[in-house]
Amino acid sequence: MPQITVEQAIGQALIEEMQRDPRVLIFGEGVATTQPHLVQQFGAERVRNTPLAEAIIAGTAVGAAATGLRPVIDMLFAPFLAYAMDAIVNSAGKLRYMSGGQFAFPLVVLAKTGAGWGVGAQHTHNLEAWFVHSPGLKVVMPSTAADFKGLLKSAIRDDNPVLFFNDMTLGYHAGEVDEGEAALIPLGKAVVARPGRDVTLVSYAKGVHACWQAAEMLAARRIEAELIDLRTLKPLDEETVLTSVRKTGRLVVVHEAGPLCGVGSEIAALVAEKAFSVLKAPIRRVTSPDVPTPSSHALERAFLPQAPAVVAAVRSLFD
Amino acid sequence: METILTDRSPLGMHESMLLTRAYEEKLAELFAAGNFPMTCSSQGQEASAVGVVRALGPDDQILTNHRSAGHLIARGADPGRMIAEVMGKATGYCGGKSGTLHISVKELGVMLTSTIVGGELSLATGVALSKKMLKQPGIVACFFGDGAACEGIFHESLNLASVWNLPILYVCENNQWQAFVHRRETMVTDHLSPRAASYGIASTTVDGNDANAVLKSALAAVEQIRQTGQPYLLETYTYRQKGHISFDDQAHVDPSELAHWLALDPLTRMEQHLRETAGFTTSQLAALRTKAQERIDAALEFARQSPYPDPSALTTDVYA
Numbered sequence: 001m002p003q004i005t006v007e008q009a010i011g012q013a014l015i016e017e018m019q020r021d022p023r024v025l026i027f028g029e030g031v032a033t034t035q036p037h038l039v040q041q042f043g044a045e046r047v048r049n050t051p052l053a054e055a056i057i058a059g060t061a062v063g064a065a066a067t068g069l070r071p072v073i074d075m076l077f078a079p080f081l082a083y084a085m086d087a088i089v090n091s092a093g094k095l096r097y098m099s100g101g102q103f104a105f106p107l108v109v110l111a112k113t114g115a116g117w118g119v120g121a122q123h124t125h126n127l128e129a130w131f132v133h134s135p136g137l138k139v140v141m142p143s144t145a146a147d148f149k150g151l152l153k154s155a156i157r158d159d160n161p162v163l164f165f166n167d168m169t170l171g172y173h174a175g176e177v178d179e180g181e182a183a184l185i186p187l188g189k190a191v192v193a194r195p196g197r198d199v200t201l202v203s204y205a206k207g208v209h210a211c212w213q214a215a216e217m218l219a220a221r222r223i224e225a226e227l228i229d230l231r232t233l234k235p236l237d238e239e240t241v242l243t244s245v246r247k248t249g250r251l252v253v254v255h256e257a258g259p260l261c262g263v264g265s266e267i268a269a270l271v272a273e274k275a276f277s278v279l280k281a282p283i284r285r286v287t288s289p290d291v292p293t294p295s296s297h298a299l300e301r302a303f304l305p306q307a308p309a310v311v312a313a314v315r316s317l318f319d
Numbered sequence: 320m321e322t323i324l325t326d327r328s329p330l331g332m333h334e335s336m337l338l339t340r341a342y343e344e345k346l347a348e349l350f351a352a353g354n355f356p357m358t359c360s361s362q363g364q365e366a367s368a369v370g371v372v373r374a375l376g377p378d379d380q381i382l383t384n385h386r387s388a389g390h391l392i393a394r395g396a397d398p399g400r401m402i403a404e405v406m407g408k409a410t411g412y413c414g415g416k417s418g419t420l421h422i423s424v425k426e427l428g429v430m431l432t433s434t435i436v437g438g439e440l441s442l443a444t445g446v447a448l449s450k451k452m453l454k455q456p457g458i459v460a461c462f463f464g465d466g467a468a469c470e471g472i473f474h475e476s477l478n479l480a481s482v483w484n485l486p487i488l489y490v491c492e493n494n495q496w497q498a499f500v501h502r503r504e505t506m507v508t509d510h511l512s513p514r515a516a517s518y519g520i521a522s523t524t525v526d527g528n529d530a531n532a533v534l535k536s537a538l539a540a541v542e543q544i545r546q547t548g549q550p551y552l553l554e555t556y557t558y559r560q561k562g563h564i565s566f567d568d569q570a571h572v573d574p575s576e577l578a579h580w581l582a583l584d585p586l587t588r589m590e591q592h593l594r595e596t597a598g599f600t601t602s603q604l605a606a607l608r609t610k611a612q613e614r615i616d617a618a619l620e621f622a623r624q625s626p627y628p629d630p631s632a633l634t635t636d637v638y639a
Contacts, residue, residue: 025452045452051482056441056475063445066431067380068453071445086472087441095421095431097636100414102425104639136637159639 001176009149009177010110010166011035014072016180017156018042021070024156028057028074028110058084058109062092065107065161072156077123078111078165085130092161093136105136106159108152113141114167114206115256115300121292124168126205126257131163132234132266138187139233141165143208145175147231150185158187167205167256190237192244196224199250199314202241202267204230207254207305214254214310223314233263238270245271249280250317254305259287281317286310321426323377324395327538329597332373332393332530333589336365337611339389340586342398343561345615346405346419350565356405358419361386363528363560366585367492369393370525370533371460371553374541377428378457380450382443385420385434386492386559390462394427398614399621408625415628416636428457436498437470439463440489444476447485451548458486458544466497468511474518480550481518487550488540489515492527494559495580499567515552527555528585531592558583 004012015038018024027048032039038047050057054075061071075081081088092105115124131139138160142148148166155162177183193208194215201211208229215225226244230237245251251271253264264285271283286305294300324335343362349355361368368389372381383390391401396412404411405419412424420434430446433439443461450457467473468491480487491511495502502509515522521543525536533555540551558580562569569577593599 023453048483051475051478053475053479055472056444056479059438059441059472059476060445060448060479063382063431063442064448065445066442067446067449068455069445069449086435086438090435091431091433091438091442095423095433096639098413098417098421099423099425099431099636100412100416101636102413102423103431106639138638 001178003174004145004177005172005174006145006148007171009145010152012177012179013149013152013156014038015041017153018046023068023070024072025069026072026074029076031074054080054083055087058087059091061107061109062087062105065092065105066095066103070106070156072108072110074110076112078113078127079122079125081109081111081127088131088137088161089134093134096136104159105161108155108162108164110164110166112168113165114169115293115304116169118295118297118300120295124293126255128163128165128233129257129262132263136161137234138162139165140187140231141205141233142231143170143205143229145173146177146183147185149177150183151187151231153184154187162187165205169206185231188232188235188237190228190230190232190240192226192240193229194225194227196226196248198224198248199252199317200226200228200241200244200248201252201254201310202228202230203254204233204263205256207256210305210307210310211254213307214314217307217311218314223318225314230263236266241267241270242275245275246278249278251279252284252286252310252313252317254286254310256288256305258290259285260290262287284313284317286313321424322395323427324393325373325376327373327534329531329589329592332369332534333593334607334611335369335393336530336586336589337608338398338614339365339368339392341611341615342392342401342618343388345619346402347561347565356419357565358405359385359564360561361389361559363580363584364492364494364557365389366530366533366589367527367555367557370530371488371490371537371555374534374537375460376457378455380428380430380446380457380459382430382439382446382459382461383432384436384439384463384467386464387422387432391422391424391429394429396424396427396429397618399618402618402622403625406622407627408622409628410622410625414632414636437463437467437472440467440470440472440476443487444479444483444485447480447487448483450486458488458541460488460490462490462492464497465491465493465495465502465506465511468514469497469505477515477518477520477550477552481520484548485550486544486548488537488544489550489552491552491554492557493554494557496559496563498563499571510554510556512552512554520550520552522552522554524554524556527557528583528588530585530589
């Protein structure tokens with residue numbers, strides 16, 4: 001299997017799905033300018049630049065999705081989604097329900113997230129939980145090149161609005177990736193990235209890579225961590241998490257987003273509600289603090305959950 | 320099976336306006352009597368609704384907002400299913416999941432609605448983009464008010480529609496009120512149509528209380544959109560005769576302004592027109608009003624007899 005980067009995987013997914021389905025189109029700020037090969041291949045009708053106006057980009061996608069097109073919109077940086085919340089949350093997420101099922105909204109919202117680029121809190125904000133909390137939406141946040149491709153293909157084929165978060169720092173991360181139908185990965189399925197018997201690490205996006213490092217450090221201390229990559233945050237694959245915790249009896253959730261009402265809180269609640277009796281130690285979360293993402297490299301490093309913090313959290317469960 | 324109404328005759332439009340008036344008066348009466356949901360009335364704006372909606376064809380699509388009774392009824396919606404929806408009944412157009420504020424009827428081409436003021440403006444561009452790219456016939460009419468025209472999305476929508484050549488009839492129903500605030504407090508100009516020029520969009524303002532005048536302006540606008548593929552802004556200058564929502568007692572409304580606009584009531588004006596041009600008598604006109612009221616009485620009875628949704632419907636229709 002060929003090795004490609006996350007950025008290439010996203011590009012392949014777009015091309016394959018645009019080839020497969022003429023209803024798929026992509027638009028956003030600079031989409032046509034930065035991807036001339038897409039314009040060349042699919043034409044200016046299906047690959048469009050837009051004004052710097054997130055609310056109308058999102059609204060246009062929602063209206064188009066309800067009436068026969070399957071838009072992919074590139075919102076660039078996740079904090080820009082704040083301007084697009086009405087269309088995504090109030091319209092795409094709710095109008096199927098509120099219309100008694102008359103409409104569907106097959107659309108994908110691409111947004112870059114993840115600290116590490118020093119661009120500060122108005123360009124870096126892990127706000128995936130906002131959308132997990134909103135009914136009618138799906139939320140995807142992969143960590144590997146294969147998952148980026150396979151999940152983006154599935155997101156484009158899904159008949160519901162999907163928020164697809166792309167951690168900027170993973171762009172050059174490479175991995176083996178299939179082509180065509182073999183590349184598909186279903187939404188809503190977590191994966192056991194590394195099997196282990198002593199503790200369950202649950203993470204997603206960049207946090208998965210910190211957990212990999214932590215798992216290796218723990219292995220040196222004879223603690224075998226099982227690493228679960230959620231991949232999709234909504235719908236959440238509860239069974240994969242519960243199965244693992246029932247095996248290990250210990251849970252540490254790791255994510256870059258802040259701790260309050262985050263995905264980690266939900267995972268902790270899930271396990272407390274459905275697997276409390278198997279827990280051998282308290283559930284721990286390793287997250288960034290509840291502060292805006294800093295821009296200084298030194299502060300950004302301090303902000304990010306890193307492998308040593310994961311190791312420390314795991315070791316505390318064995319004291 | 321729903322039937323799209325296209326009757327552009329003065330009598331046909333009058334009957335639609337009478338039905339809308341009877342519907343909204345009935346809902347106000349039921350609220351006043353207690354134990355009935357609040358609604359946002361479009362009373363006074365019936366001519367604006369019917370004049371535009373009847374200028375459309377069966378392939379055209381409509382986006383509306385929370386003050387939608389006139390648009391829905393003019394297009395052919397069944398008042399029984401509308402009242403059922405307001406009451407949260409299973410026979411409502413949205414299975415009771417919309418309530419009064421966001422009734423859509425896909426079969427009638429009354430597509431997406433939003434009660435987030437201006438939300439419909441954000442969606443209209445996408446609906447029109449589908450029409451254009453999928454080469455479907457027809458245009459898109461998007462109804463909003465002067466309040467929505469003060470939202471940023473108004474400008475974003477018109478700009479994109481112009482840049483992308485989208486076939487949208489923007490219909491600004493300038494009813495002078497933005498929820499509980501008079502337009503004079505939020506705008507230094509009286510009219511919205513001049514804003515269109517900033518985006519290279521053609522526009523006009525029409526007397527929104529004269530159904531025949533609205534129809535004429537709307538037909539011309541629709542024809543221009545069909546010919547050019549370009550958007551158009553039609554401002555219907557009208558008046559919201561009732562408060563923002565059922566409980567609004569209008570204590571803050573200037574009585575002389577209200578009296579001025581009540582004298583310009585669109586139904587009275589159409590009756591005058593029917594007398595002068597078609598020889599309708601007072602008793603014939605009264606019979607038309609009675610007929611509309613009887614239809615609404617029957618509609619209410621249908622809604623009352625209808626069942627509420629089964630509790631299992633709580634979690635359906637969330638995902639496709």
